[in-house]
Amino acid sequence: MGSEISRAAVVDHDAILELHHEAGWAQSRVDGEVWVARENGELVGSLQFEELPCGLLFIRAMVVRADSRGRGIGGRMLDEILETRLSDWWLECRDERIPFYSKHGFHVVQEQVIPAAVRELVRPRTDRRQNFMHRET
Numbered sequence: 005m006g007s008e009i010s011r012a013a014v015v016d017h018d019a020i021l022e023l024h025h026e027a028g029w030a031q032s033r034v035d036g037e038v039w040v041a042r043e044n045g046e047l048v049g050s051l052q053f054e055e056l057p058c059g060l061l062f063i064r065a066m067v068v069r070a071d072s073r074g075r076g077i078g079g080r081m082l083d084e085i086l087e088t089r090l091s092d093w094w095l096e097c098r099d100e101r102i103p104f105y106s107k108h109g110f111h112v113v114q115e116q117v118i119p120a121a122v123r124e125l126v127r128p129r130t131d132r133r134q135n136f137m138h139r140e141t
């Protein structure tokens with residue numbers, strides 16, 4: 005059976021945080037515009053994004069439950085959410101995720117052309133490379 009993608013409800017908060025923790029994001033928050041994927045009524049994925057004052061959209065905390073990955077849920081969730089807004093989408097990801105996001109229309113942007121408003125949203129890290137990716141409408 006296919007997954008259903010919809011806006012999150014307030015009661016989904018704890019289940020979403022649990023997905024974040026499973027992904028290793030100890031400090032995460034559920035905020036911005038939050039969407040979820042359900043399978044047989046069970047929450048198996050979530051994605052949140054925020055709209056910057058300049059109109060750009062920034063995706064954060066996209067995750068699918070570990071035992072449900074690799075079956076297209078994340079890709080469908082991302083595509084459906086991208087369809088909801090005609091705007092420039094941005095995200096930051098680790099090297100291993102570049103192929104996934106490239107498949108969904110994003111491309112890696114050089115450091116010099118990342119908008120300051122986007123750069124400021126992401127805490128600089130030294131433990132891995134930070135790739136900023138952009139998708140134009």
Ligand SMILES: CC(C)(COP(=O)(O)OP(=O)(O)OC[C@H]1O[C@@H](n2cnc3c(N)ncnc32)[C@H](O)[C@@H]1OP(=O)(O)O)[C@@H](O)C(=O)NCCC(=O)NCCS
Nearest residue numbers: 027066067068073074075076077078079080096097098101
């Ligand atoms: C990134 C993530 C959300 C993708 O969700 P998903 O439901 O696995 O996505 P899809 O199934 O649509 O696509 C995953 C791709 O990896 C491949 N894959 C195969 N087995 C996989 C597995 N066990 N786990 C993840 N990906 C797998 C899929 O075949 C697919 O490649 P393809 O599009 O070339 O076929 C999910 O892997 C995840 O939650 N990872 C941990 C959290 C994370 O890194 N989030 C992104 C932060 S930038």
